[in-house]
Every structure is written in C-alpha cells, then in structure tokens.
Amino acid sequence: MDFIRQVLDRVGDKWSMRIVAALASGPMRYTDLQRQIPGISQRMLTHTLRQLTEDGLLSRTAYAEVPPRVEYALTPLGGGLYEIVKHMIGWVADHHDEIRANRS
Amino acid sequence: MDFIRQVLDRVGDKWSMRIVAALASGPMRYTDLQRQIPGISQRMLTHTLRQLTEDGLLSRTAYAEVPPRVEYALTPLGGGLYEIVKHMIGWVADHHDEIRANRS
DNA sequence: CAGAATCCAAAAGGATACTG
DNA sequence: CAGTATCCTTTTGGATTCTG
Numbered sequence: 001m002d003f004i005r006q007v008l009d010r011v012g013d014k015w016s017m018r019i020v021a022a023l024a025s026g027p028m029r030y031t032d033l034q035r036q037i038p039g040i041s042q043r044m045l046t047h048t049l050r051q052l053t054e055d056g057l058l059s060r061t062a063y064a065e066v067p068p069r070v071e072y073a074l075t076p077l078g079g080g081l082y083e084i085v086k087h088m089i090g091w092v093a094d095h096h097d098e099i100r101a102n103r104s
Numbered sequence: 105m106d107f108i109r110q111v112l113d114r115v116g117d118k119w120s121m122r123i124v125a126a127l128a129s130g131p132m133r134y135t136d137l138q139r140q141i142p143g144i145s146q147r148m149l150t151h152t153l154r155q156l157t158e159d160g161l162l163s164r165t166a167y168a169e170v171p172p173r174v175e176y177a178l179t180p181l182g183g184g185l186y187e188i189v190k191h192m193i194g195w196v197a198d199h200h201d202e203i204r205a206n207r208s
Numbered sequence: 209c210a211g212a213a214t215c216c217a218a219a220a221g222g223a224t225a226c227t228g
Numbered sequence: 229c230a231g232t233a234t235c236c237t238t239t240t241g242g243a244t245t246c247t248g
Contacts, residue, residue, distance in 0.1 A: 003196060003200045004121065004192075004193055004196055005118070007192075007196045007200070007203065008116050009116075011112070011192075012112050012116015013116070013241095014109070014240080014241070015241095017108065017112065029209085029210085030209070030210050031210075041241070041242050041243075042212095042243095043212090043213095043241075043242070044240090044242075045211095046210080046211060046212080047241090054206065054207055055203050055206055055207060056202065056203060056205075056206030056207075057203075062210090067210085068210060068211090068248085069210090070209080070210060070211090077199060077203070077206075080199065081199075084192050084195045087191055088111075088188050088192070091184065091185070092111045093107070095184065095185075096107045096110075096111070098160065099110075099111065099159050099160060099161075099181070102158065102159055102160030102181075103159055103160075117220080117221095118220080118221070119221095133229085133230085134229070134231075135229065135230075138230095145222050145223075146223095146230085147222070147223085147232090148220090148221060148222075149231095150230080150231060166230090171229045171230085172229050172230060173230090174229080174230060174231090
C-alpha cells in the first residue's frame with residue numbers, strides 16, 4: 001500500500017497534473033509549457049518535468065538545432081495515468097460545489 | 105481547472121488517502137485509526153481528520169460516554185471519492201513495476 | 209531556447225508534553 | 229480516550245542570476 005504514495009507524490013504535487021493535462025492535447029516544448037501553465041517557475045517546471053520523465057510518464061526529445069528545441073510528450077504510461085486523472089477531474093467537477101458548501 | 109488542486113491537496117497529502125482507505129471497511133474510532141495507520145502522528149491524525157470532516161468526506165460522531173468514544177466514518181461523498189481513489193490505486197498497482205523500472 | 213545553480217520563504221509534518 | 233499546544237525539522241516551492 002505504500003507504492004500508492006510514491007505515485008501520489010508525483011500526481012499530488014503542485015504542478016505535475018497541470019503538465020500532464022497540458023501535454024494531453026499533444027507534445028509541447030519547454031517554453032510552450034511555461035506559457036500554458038501560468039504561475040509556474042522555471043525551477044519547478046524543470047524539476048517536475050524531470051521527475052515525470054524519470055518515471056517514464058513523459059518523453060523528452062531534444063532536436064539538435066539552433067536555437068535548441070526540446071519537446072515533451074506523454075508516453076503511453078503517462079497517457080494511461082491521464083485517463084485516471086480525468087476520472088478524478090470529472091468526479092471533482094461533479095462534486096466540487098458540494099465540497100465547497102461543506103467547507104463554508 | 106483550479107478546483108482540481110483543491111481536492112488533490114486533500115487527496116494527495118501524506119495521510120488523507122490512508123484514512124479514507126482505512127474507513128472504507130467501516131466506521132472506526134480515533135485510536136483504531138491510529139493503530140491501523142502505522143507511523144501517523146497524533147498531530148497529523150487529528151489535523152487530517154478535521155480537514156476531511158470539514159470537507160464533508162468524513163462524519164464524526166461523539167458518544168457521550170465515559171470513557172469518551174468518537175467514531176469516524178465515510179460520508180456518501182467520501183465513499184464516492186474512495187471509488188475514484190480505488191481506480192487510481194488499481195492503476196498504480198498495475199503499473200507500479202513499470203514506473204519503478206523506469207526510475208532506476 | 210532550455211535549462212542549471214544558489215539562496216530563501218513558506219508549508220507540511222514529526223516529537224514531546226499536557227488535558228477534559 | 230481523544231484530543232491540544234508548542235517547538236522543531238524537513239520538504240516544497242519561489243526568486244534571482246547565470247549558461248551551453
């Protein structure tokens with residue numbers, strides 16, 4: 001039951017889901033992600049991308065061009081995770097009002 | 105898209121899911137939870153229980169007995185969340201090896 | 209362009225002692 | 229039994245500066 005936390009640590013942090021959601025619509029480069037995800041710092045974008053890539057949820061492709069181009073994309077594994085996450089997003093969307101009502 | 109974080113903040117922290125999972129098998133009292141969830145501190149158990157209760161995911165029932173008895177249980181809302189979480193747990197269980205293999 | 213490095217602030221969480 | 233209260237450590241994340 002502890003492996004769950006290891007993945008929740010990846011999914012539950014501040015930015016991972018945003019990045020995964022952003023890439024769900026197709027591959028994107030570093031700067032594009034930065035613009036797509038308002039408020040993310042370079043440090044966190046870089047850091048989170050690396051974690052997700054290390055876990056095999058994202059792929060990173062660097063093209064030897066000038067200026068350099070690096071594209072990130074969901075791997076099949078990452079796509080699978082996104083499906084799960086979408087379920088959760090759906091549930092949250094359905095029950096968000098209820099939760100907010102309780103909170104107040 | 106920001107309401108997702110609000111729920112992930114609740115689901116993705118260190119203990120919430122453990123508590124929800126423990127209560128999925130039925131109502132439980134404070135001390136039982138403490139024993140069911142190894143490693144949790146009193147501070148965190150209390151704190152997390154309160155958050156979950158405030159969000160309406162758990163109910164808290166205090167019986168006026170001596171010694172005092174307090175039971176926590178999943179609300180229908182909390183039960184619904186647990187269904188989602190179970191999906192995720194299932195997916196993680198299925199792909200954990202793959203993720204771990206990538207990590208190394 | 210796509211980062212790496214450093215430093216710092218805030219938040220989360222643990223340990224311990226105490227209480228109605 | 230079911231918590232509070234306080235203090236402290238660890239973790240997370242942001243700001244800034246610099247580079248291949």
